[in-house]
Amino acid sequence: MTCDQARNLVVLFGGLDAAELGDTWEWDGGWVQLEDNGPGARRGHSMAYDLPSTQVVLFGGASGAQVLDDTWGWNGTQWKQLAGFGAPASWQTAMTYAGRGSTLFGGIGTTAAGEAGRDSTWEWDGRFWTEFQHFGPPGRSAHAMTFDTARSRVVVYGGLRVSGPPAADSLLGDTWECPAREPVVISVTVSPTEVRQGDTVLLTLRLSGTSADDLPVQLTSSMEGQTASLALPLTVTVPKGHDATTLTATVPMAAPTGVYAVTATTTGASRSTLLVVDPAQLLRIVGMMPNPGGNEAQNEEVHIRNVGVGSVPLDGWQLTNPQGQAWPLNAADGTVAPGQVVIVLRLGRPMVLLNTGGTVILNNPAGVIVDSKVYPQSNQGAVITFE
Numbered sequence: 001m002t003c004d005q006a007r008n009l010v011v012l013f014g015g016l017d018a019a020e021l022g023d024t025w026e027w028d029g030g031w032v033q034l035e036d037n038g039p040g041a042r043r044g045h046s047m048a049y050d051l052p053s054t055q056v057v058l059f060g061g062a063s064g065a066q067v068l069d070d071t072w073g074w075n076g077t078q079w080k081q082l083a084g085f086g087a088p089a090s091w092q093t094a095m096t097y098a099g100r101g102s103t104l105f106g107g108i109g110t111t112a113a114g115e116a117g118r119d120s121t122w123e124w125d126g127r128f129w130t131e132f133q134h135f136g137p138p139g140r141s142a143h144a145m146t147f148d149t150a151r152s153r154v155v156v157y158g159g160l161r162v163s164g165p166p167a168a169d170s171l172l173g174d175t176w177e178c179p180a181r182e183p184v185v186i187s188v189t190v191s192p193t194e195v196r197q198g199d200t201v202l203l204t205l206r207l208s209g210t211s212a213d214d215l216p217v218q219l220t221s222s223m224e225g226q227t228a229s230l231a232l233p234l235t236v237t238v239p240k241g242h243d244a245t246t247l248t249a250t251v252p253m254a255a256p257t258g259v260y261a262v263t264a265t266t267t268g269a270s271r272s273t274l275l276v277v278d279p280a281q282l283l284r285i286v287g288m289m290p291n292p293g294g295n296e297a298q299n300e301e302v303h304i305r306n307v308g309v310g311s312v313p314l315d316g317w318q319l320t321n322p323q324g325q326a327w328p329l330n331a332a333d334g335t336v337a338p339g340q341v342v343i344v345l346r347l348g349r350p351m352v353l354l355n356t357g358g359t360v361i362l363n364n365p366a367g368v369i370v371d372s373k374v375y376p377q378s379n380q381g382a383v384i385t386f387e
Contacts, residue, residue, distance in 0.1 A: 002047040006054045007076055013058060016043040020063055024074070026063040036113035038079025039072045044091035048102045052186050052208045052369045053126040057082070057102050062091040064087060065111050071124065086129025087122040092163070094145035098154050098207030099180030101125045108141045115166030117141040123181070137176040150241075153177045183209035183243065185217055190262055194276040194370055196308065201250050201275065205236060205264050206244045214240050221275070223258045230255055232262070232274070251277055259366055276368055282308030283317070285362055285373045286341060287385040290353035299346040300353040302360060303383075306336040316365030319344070319351070321358065327351045355380065 001012040010027040014020065021254065022041035024034045039045075045061025047066070056074040060067070069089035071082045093107030101303040102124040108115045119139035121132045136156075143159025156176045160166060187206045195201055205217055215238045231252050238245045245363045255277050263272040287303035302319060306312050313335045319327040327349045336342045355378045362371040 002049050002056055004056055004074075004076065005049050005051065011047070011056050011074060013039065013047065013074075014042050014045060014061070026080070035078065038074070039070065039081075040068075042068060042091075044093075046093045046095035046104060046107075048095040050102045050124065050126065051097055052101065052184075057095070057124060059087065059095060059104060059124070060090045060093060060107070062111050065110065067091050067109055073127070082127075086118075086124075087131075088118075090118065092117075092141035092160075094143050094156070095124075096145050096147045096154060097209070098147050099121070099152055099183045101181070101208075101227065103145075103154055103180075104129075104365065105137070106140045106143055106159065108163045110163075115141075115163040115317050117159065117161060117163070126224065137174065138172075138177060140172055143172070147180065147209075148177070149210055152180045152183075152210050152241075154180060179212060180209060182215065182267070183207040183211055185264045185266045185271050186269070188262060188264040188271050188273050190273055190275045193274065194278070194368070195251050196282065196310055197251055197255050197257075197277065198342050201251065202246060202248055203236075203262070204234075204244060204246045205238065205268075207238055208243075208269075210241050210243045211238050212240065214238070215266065220263045220265070221260045222263075223260050223302075226256065227259065230260060230262070230277075236264075259368060274368070276364075276366075276370070278308075278364075281365075282306065282370070283312060283336065283362060284371050284386075285360060286387050287383055288353060288360060288373070288375055289381070289383045290355040290358075290375070290378055299347070300351045302344045302351075302353070303341055303385075304336065304344060304362070305341045305387075306338050309338055311338065312336045314342070316346075318363045320361045320363055321352070325350055325352065330335075 004011050012025045014022055020041035020043050026032050036249040042061035042063045047058045050057045067089040072082050073078050073082045090107035093104055095104045102120040107118055117140035118135050121134050122129050140159035144157045148155055158172045161170045186208045189204045191202045194354050217236045219232045232249050257278040260275045261272045262275050263270055283304050284307050286305045289301045291300045313327040314333040317329040357377045359374050364370050378384055
């Protein structure tokens with residue numbers, strides 16, 4: 001059982017009743033049973049919420065006399081096997097998220113009594129298991145382990161020296177802790193995602209866990225095929241004890257227009273996002289008139305305003321919907337001057353704007369989404385406005 005931090009609820013899988021179980025449950029103030037498809041029925045397995053991959057990770061366990069070594073991920077909808085090798089087959093291990101990945105410690109490799117607990121430590125990085133040199137707790141199984149987020153430390157307590165009934169000479173009551181590996185950057189976002197020269201953008205950097213010390217993050221910006229870059233700070237510091245930071249930056253007036261990749265890098269990981277700088281191509285959907293109940297005598301229409309500072313030829317622009325239908329615009333629609341509103345009619349395009357409501361998306365010639373509007377149900381012939 002573990003907490004899914006992304007969805008703020010508890011996930012439980014399997015265990016032992018009259019036999020091993022393979023069911024999945026979630027607790028959100030009440031228990032709800034979900035799908036039975038996924039990992040095979042088992043007991044003594046380990047689960048943790050893995051922040052970088054935003055999913056619950058399950059490892060190992062036992063089914064009858066067989067000890068397992070498979071790794072599974074639960075995304076809130078379905079289970080998917082992530083690996084079938086890596087950490088050795090184990091049960092009665094303990095696993096916890098540890099600031100950079102998920103850490104697995106201890107366990108035993110057989111269901112027979114008298115087996116000594118392991119002292120091995122493994123880390124799951126979202127794709128692979130890696131074993132770490134061990135200078136820590138003596139081998140054990142059936143112990144407790146968790147991550148102290150306030151101090152960025154993994155804490156282990158107790159367990160059994162050897163498997164089997166908990167005899168007095170096998171019980172452990174010692175407490176161990178170790179610093180987590182330094183967290184890494186897992187996301188960088190910019191807001192807004194489309195700007196003009198001279199505009200201010202807000203950048204948010206998020207780490208895989210809290211930093212034990214001030215953590216420097218390198219920032220770069222580049223445009224494919226160009227040497228141009230934005231005037232971003234070269235280094236941003238995430239303060240000690242925090243897992244995120246924000247900063248503002250101003251796009252230089254002389255910045256070339258185009259699509260920039262903004263990349264944040266820490267030791268071991270980097271993440272990127274896109275920022276569009278294009279004053280000549282700032283169009284917005286400002287209104288539409290849906291087809292009234294499939295009446296082909298009346299065209300659908302979408303109203304588009306140029307909110308930029310330069311004229312925009314509509315050749316290469318597209319309207320799309322979530323179902324993947326594309327309604328290409330063309331040169332016949334002309335050029336939209338700054339402040340001008342152009343009305344795009346169906347005129348043979350596969351445009352479907354039902355008066356029961358829907359979503360319309362505006363893409364520029366580079367395929368970047370520059371606007372999206374959800375429109376409600378409308379009366380026949382009514383124009384829906386968004387400004």
